[in-house]
Amino acid sequence: MGGGRGGQKRGRTQRKHFKQNKENVWKKNKSSSVGTDGTTNNNNNPNSWEDFVTQNVAFEDYYKGQEIVSVEEWEKFLSVLHKPLPAAFRINSSGQFFEDIRSQLENDFMKNLEMEVSDNGEVNAIRPLPWYPHNLAWHSNYSRMQLRKNQTLAKFHEFLKQANEIGNITxxxxxxxxxxxxxxxRPEHFILDMxxxxxxxxxxxxxxxxxSTETGLLPAGMVVANDVDVQRCNLLIHQTKRxxxxxxxxxxxxxxxFPSCVNKSILDNVKTGSGEDLGMSQxxxxxxxxxxxxxxxxTLRKAPDIWRKWxxxxxxxxxxxxxxxAMRGIALLKVGGRMVYSTCSMNPVENEAVVAEILRRCGESVELLDVSTELPQLVRRPGLKKWKVRDRGIWLASYKDLPKYRRFAIFPSMFPSGRTCELEMTETDNPQEDLGPSGNASEVEIQTGLENRLENDTIIDSEESENLAISDSAVDAEVSCLPLERCMRIVPHDQNTGAFFIAVIQKVSSLPAGFNKNSNQNGHSTYSDNKTKKDLSENIVKDTSGLETNFSVDSNHQQSVLNEGDLDTESLDKQSVLDEGGLIEEDREAEGAELHEVEDNGHEKKREGNRRLQSQGKWRGVDPVVIFQDEATINGIREFYGINESFPFYDHLVTRNSDVERVKRIYYISKSVQDVLKLNIQVGQRLKITSVGLKIFERQTSKEGSSSPCLYRISSEGLPLLLPYITKQILCASLADFRHLLQYKSIKFADFVDAKFGEDASNLMLGCCVIVLAKGSQAARDPIEVDASTIAIGCWKGKTNISVMVSSIDCEELLERLSVRLGNTKDSSIQEVKPSDVDTEAKETSTDDAGN
Ligand SMILES: C[S@@+](CC[C@H](N)C(=O)[O-])C[C@H]1O[C@@H](n2cnc3c(N)ncnc32)[C@H](O)[C@@H]1O
Known part of the structure; x- marks a missing residue:
C-alpha cells in the first residue's frame, strides 16, 4: 500500500519465547495467596481471577512504609491494584489512515458502545485518554481478556486485533x-532509546x-533503539517493522x-574550524x-504473577x-539535550534514588526539569524526597545503619542523602574484604543472584516480621535536599491505570571531569548532598565527547571486523515459501540469523578506566551492514521503474551481504542513518547493528520472476517512500478494478471492468508494477499525482494477468479502509468477477512473489 508517510506493513509480534515460559495467572484455575511465611496456598476456586496470588505481605509492608500513598488512600490503592488493567491503545499517527481510524473510533465505536456497562459498572466502553494529544490514544473499560470474551464487543475486538497487526494502532x-x-x-532529533x-x-x-513529513520525504532525525537481550531485540525489530x-x-x-563513536580526526577539524564538511564526528x-x-x-494489574514473585x-x-x-545516557546526550528516565516500578530506590544519584554525579551539568505544566490533564504525583531502604526485612534510614557485610548489596546512592558513612568509612575501606562471615567472593556472587534474593528476602521478611513494628517506628528516613518533587509518579487509582515513574533531565553543560568515577567499583557514590555544587562545577571541563577517554580502538579488533564481513547470513535464507505465513517465518529466520548470539569472549576487553567494555568489534553471527553500490543493479532498478533522478539512491541502499550476486534484500536508509553508519565504519564498527533501514527491494525468486528484466521487486514497506518518484510500471485503476484486485488477488487482463486498463496492464513489462487507486472523478488514464491520500499497492504483471503482492490481511484491511472512507455503495459498473475467472497459474505467481 502506498502514499502514507509511515507504513502499513503487516508485522506479527513474535511472542513465542515469552509464551513458552510465562504462565498467565489470570487464566489459571487455581486459587492461592502468598502468606506471611512466603509460601503459596491454593484452594481451588476455578472461577475467579481475584483468587489468584494477588497478595504479598512483603509488598504491602514495603509500600506502606515508603508512604507512596497516604494512609487514607491505602485501601483504594490496593483494591485497584487487584483489578485487571483496562486495555489501551494508540493510533499510529504517521499511518496513512490515522484520521479515518480516529473518526471510526469517535463516531462509530464510541457511540455504539456508549451504553455498554463494564463489570465495574462503568459506561462508555471506550474513550480517548484526555492527556494524550489529538485523541490519538484510547482507553477501554475492559481488560484485554474481557474484550476477548464479551460478545457485544466482538466487532471492536476484531478491529483492534487487525489494526494492531497491520500497524494502524499499537x-x-x-x-x-x-x-x-x-x-x-522533533523530527530532526537524533534519539537513543537505551x-x-x-x-x-x-x-x-x-x-x-x-x-509531519511530506509524502516521499524522510525526516532529518533518527532513532537508535537498543536492547541487551537478543531475543527481545527480535521482538523490537518485528514491532518497529510495522x-x-x-x-x-x-x-x-x-x-x-553503549559504545562511543568518535572520529577524532574529524572532531579535531571541527574544533579548529579547518577543512570542509567531513561528516559526522561523533x-x-x-x-x-x-x-x-x-x-x-x-505492571501488577497486567502481570499479576508479580504478586507471587515480588x-x-x-x-x-x-x-x-x-x-x-542513566549515567551512560547522560554521557551520550548533547549539551542542551533532554533525557527521560522512567520505570514501571513504584519503588523509590529504583526511581528517586537513581535520579538523585544522577544529579549528585553530574552536578551543575544537568537539571531536573519541572514539567508540571506539560500534559496538564495527566494526573501525577510529585516525586518523594524521603524514603527508606529495606534490606533483609530491616528498615534502614541511612547507609551507616547497614552492617558492613551487606555493603556489596546496598549502596549509599540508594538513600536520600546519597551519603556514605564518611566518618566510619575511609578511602581504603573495601567492602569486598568484608563481605560476610566467610568473606568468600563466590558466595557473594551467589548471594547477589536475584533468584536467591527472592527466596532469602521472602523468608527473612516473614521471620523478622514481628520485629518490623519496632524497626518501623524507630526509623526516621533521611530527606533529600534535591528537587526530587519535580519527578512524577503515576499511581493506579488516580486514573485507573498501571503505575509509572518519570523524570525529565536536561544536560545544560558538559559533564564534570571524571564524572564516571564518582562511584568506586562497588557503586559507592563519592558525591553526596554534602558536596557543594561549587566543588563539582570547578571540575567541569569541556568534554566534547564526555565519553571517549575510556576507549581506545584496538586495531586487531578492526581487522577482525573486516574479516567478519565474509559472514553470510543471507545464505541461511530459505527459498521463498509459498504461503504468507511461511514468508513471515522466512523473515524471522533471516533476522534470527543476524542476531544469533554474538559475544566473543576471547575478545572481551579488560576494564579500561572505570568501564568494562562489552566485547566490541567482532560481532559473531551479526552480518556487517554493507553500503550497496552495485551500479549495474541500481541503474537497472532505476531504469525499470523510471525512478526520478531526484530520489536519492547513492549511499542510501544497504544490505547485509557483500556479495552483490547474492543480495536478496536491499534496505533504504535516511541521510541521518547514513551518517551514523559511515561514522560507525570509520570507528571500526563499534555498533552492533542488528537491523537497519526500510526493506525497499527484494530479489524475485519464482521462475517467472527471474525472467523479468528487473530482478528486484518493490517491497510493500518501501512503496510509500518510492511512490512519488515512480514513472514506469505504474497504472491507475478505477475503484471497481482496485477492489477486485484486493478481493480476488489476481485478475486476467481481459477481466478488468475497465477494458482500457486491462490493455494498458497487458502492455507493462513482465515483473513488478504499481497500481494506484484513481481518486474521485479521476479517469484511469489521467496523469498520476501522488499525495498523502494516494492509495497504491505493489502488483505483479504476469503473462496473462495482474496479481497483487500484498498479504491477505493487508488486502482485507485495505478493503475495510476503502469501505469506511468511500462507503460500501457498490459502483454500478462493478461486475462481479467469479473466482472461477481467476487465473490459477497467475495466482500462484502472486503469492509466491508477494514477499509479505
Ligand atoms: C522496561 S523494559 C523496556 C520497555 C521498552 N522501553 C518499551 O517501551 O517497549 C526494559 C528492557 O531493558 C532491557 N535490558 C535489561 N538490561 C539491560 C541493559 N543492561 N542494557 C540494555 N537493555 C537492558 C530488557 O531486555 C528489557 O527489554
Missing part, C-alpha cells in the same frame, strides 16, 4: 505512553519524527556500555529515553544497573 499500556511525550521530540524492547516507545518515537521507517537502527548492547543524541529494566511492580531484593538488585545506564 496496543500499549496507557502509562507507558507517557515518557516519550515528555521527551519533546532499553527499547519490545519497542512500544520506540514505535511512538518513530511516529513523532515521521508525523512502522516502515528508514530512520531506525536497532543495536544490541548493554546500555551502560555520535551524540538530542534525546535519550532511558526506560530501564526494573522490578516492574507498576520481593525487596528485586528493586535493590537493579538500582546500580539503573544508575549506570
Amino acid at each position: 496496543r500499549q499500556e496507557a502509562v507507558s505512553m507517557v515518557p516519550p511525550l515528555f521527551l519533546d521530540v 532499553c527499547a524492547a519490545p519497542g512500544s516507545k520506540t514505535f511512538q518515537l518513530l511516529e513523532i519524527i515521521h508525523q 512502522m516502515c521507517s528508514a530512520n531506525l537502527i536497532v543495536t544490541n548492547h548493554e546500555a551502560q556500555h 555520535l551524540l543524541f538530542d534525546r535519550v529515553l532511558c526506560d530501564v529494566p526494573c522490578s516492574g511492580d507498576g 520481593n525487596i531484593g528485586l528493586g535493590n538488585g537493579v538500582h546500580r544497573l539503573q544508575v549506570e545506564i
Whole structure:
C-alpha cells in the first residue's frame, strides 16, 4: 500500500519465547495467596481471577512504609491494584489512515458502545485518554481478556486485533505512553532509546519524527533503539517493522556500555574550524529515553504473577544497573539535550534514588526539569524526597545503619542523602574484604543472584516480621535536599491505570571531569548532598565527547571486523515459501540469523578506566551492514521503474551481504542513518547493528520472476517512500478494478471492468508494477499525482494477468479502509468477477512473489 508517510506493513509480534515460559495467572484455575511465611496456598476456586496470588505481605509492608500513598488512600490503592488493567491503545499517527481510524473510533465505536456497562459498572466502553494529544490514544473499560470474551464487543475486538497487526494502532499500556511525550521530540532529533524492547516507545518515537513529513520525504532525525537481550531485540525489530521507517537502527548492547563513536580526526577539524564538511564526528543524541529494566511492580494489574514473585531484593538488585545506564545516557546526550528516565516500578530506590544519584554525579551539568505544566490533564504525583531502604526485612534510614557485610548489596546512592558513612568509612575501606562471615567472593556472587534474593528476602521478611513494628517506628528516613518533587509518579487509582515513574533531565553543560568515577567499583557514590555544587562545577571541563577517554580502538579488533564481513547470513535464507505465513517465518529466520548470539569472549576487553567494555568489534553471527553500490543493479532498478533522478539512491541502499550476486534484500536508509553508519565504519564498527533501514527491494525468486528484466521487486514497506518518484510500471485503476484486485488477488487482463486498463496492464513489462487507486472523478488514464491520500499497492504483471503482492490481511484491511472512507455503495459498473475467472497459474505467481 502506498502514499502514507509511515507504513502499513503487516508485522506479527513474535511472542513465542515469552509464551513458552510465562504462565498467565489470570487464566489459571487455581486459587492461592502468598502468606506471611512466603509460601503459596491454593484452594481451588476455578472461577475467579481475584483468587489468584494477588497478595504479598512483603509488598504491602514495603509500600506502606515508603508512604507512596497516604494512609487514607491505602485501601483504594490496593483494591485497584487487584483489578485487571483496562486495555489501551494508540493510533499510529504517521499511518496513512490515522484520521479515518480516529473518526471510526469517535463516531462509530464510541457511540455504539456508549451504553455498554463494564463489570465495574462503568459506561462508555471506550474513550480517548484526555492527556494524550489529538485523541490519538484510547482507553477501554475492559481488560484485554474481557474484550476477548464479551460478545457485544466482538466487532471492536476484531478491529483492534487487525489494526494492531497491520500497524494502524499499537496496543500499549496507557502509562507507558507517557515518557516519550515528555521527551519533546522533533523530527530532526537524533534519539537513543537505551532499553527499547519490545519497542512500544520506540514505535511512538518513530511516529513523532515521521508525523509531519511530506509524502516521499524522510525526516532529518533518527532513532537508535537498543536492547541487551537478543531475543527481545527480535521482538523490537518485528514491532518497529510495522512502522516502515528508514530512520531506525536497532543495536544490541548493554546500555551502560553503549559504545562511543568518535572520529577524532574529524572532531579535531571541527574544533579548529579547518577543512570542509567531513561528516559526522561523533555520535551524540538530542534525546535519550532511558526506560530501564526494573522490578516492574507498576505492571501488577497486567502481570499479576508479580504478586507471587515480588520481593525487596528485586528493586535493590537493579538500582546500580539503573544508575549506570542513566549515567551512560547522560554521557551520550548533547549539551542542551533532554533525557527521560522512567520505570514501571513504584519503588523509590529504583526511581528517586537513581535520579538523585544522577544529579549528585553530574552536578551543575544537568537539571531536573519541572514539567508540571506539560500534559496538564495527566494526573501525577510529585516525586518523594524521603524514603527508606529495606534490606533483609530491616528498615534502614541511612547507609551507616547497614552492617558492613551487606555493603556489596546496598549502596549509599540508594538513600536520600546519597551519603556514605564518611566518618566510619575511609578511602581504603573495601567492602569486598568484608563481605560476610566467610568473606568468600563466590558466595557473594551467589548471594547477589536475584533468584536467591527472592527466596532469602521472602523468608527473612516473614521471620523478622514481628520485629518490623519496632524497626518501623524507630526509623526516621533521611530527606533529600534535591528537587526530587519535580519527578512524577503515576499511581493506579488516580486514573485507573498501571503505575509509572518519570523524570525529565536536561544536560545544560558538559559533564564534570571524571564524572564516571564518582562511584568506586562497588557503586559507592563519592558525591553526596554534602558536596557543594561549587566543588563539582570547578571540575567541569569541556568534554566534547564526555565519553571517549575510556576507549581506545584496538586495531586487531578492526581487522577482525573486516574479516567478519565474509559472514553470510543471507545464505541461511530459505527459498521463498509459498504461503504468507511461511514468508513471515522466512523473515524471522533471516533476522534470527543476524542476531544469533554474538559475544566473543576471547575478545572481551579488560576494564579500561572505570568501564568494562562489552566485547566490541567482532560481532559473531551479526552480518556487517554493507553500503550497496552495485551500479549495474541500481541503474537497472532505476531504469525499470523510471525512478526520478531526484530520489536519492547513492549511499542510501544497504544490505547485509557483500556479495552483490547474492543480495536478496536491499534496505533504504535516511541521510541521518547514513551518517551514523559511515561514522560507525570509520570507528571500526563499534555498533552492533542488528537491523537497519526500510526493506525497499527484494530479489524475485519464482521462475517467472527471474525472467523479468528487473530482478528486484518493490517491497510493500518501501512503496510509500518510492511512490512519488515512480514513472514506469505504474497504472491507475478505477475503484471497481482496485477492489477486485484486493478481493480476488489476481485478475486476467481481459477481466478488468475497465477494458482500457486491462490493455494498458497487458502492455507493462513482465515483473513488478504499481497500481494506484484513481481518486474521485479521476479517469484511469489521467496523469498520476501522488499525495498523502494516494492509495497504491505493489502488483505483479504476469503473462496473462495482474496479481497483487500484498498479504491477505493487508488486502482485507485495505478493503475495510476503502469501505469506511468511500462507503460500501457498490459502483454500478462493478461486475462481479467469479473466482472461477481467476487465473490459477497467475495466482500462484502472486503469492509466491508477494514477499509479505
Ligand atoms: C522496561 S523494559 C523496556 C520497555 C521498552 N522501553 C518499551 O517501551 O517497549 C526494559 C528492557 O531493558 C532491557 N535490558 C535489561 N538490561 C539491560 C541493559 N543492561 N542494557 C540494555 N537493555 C537492558 C530488557 O531486555 C528489557 O527489554
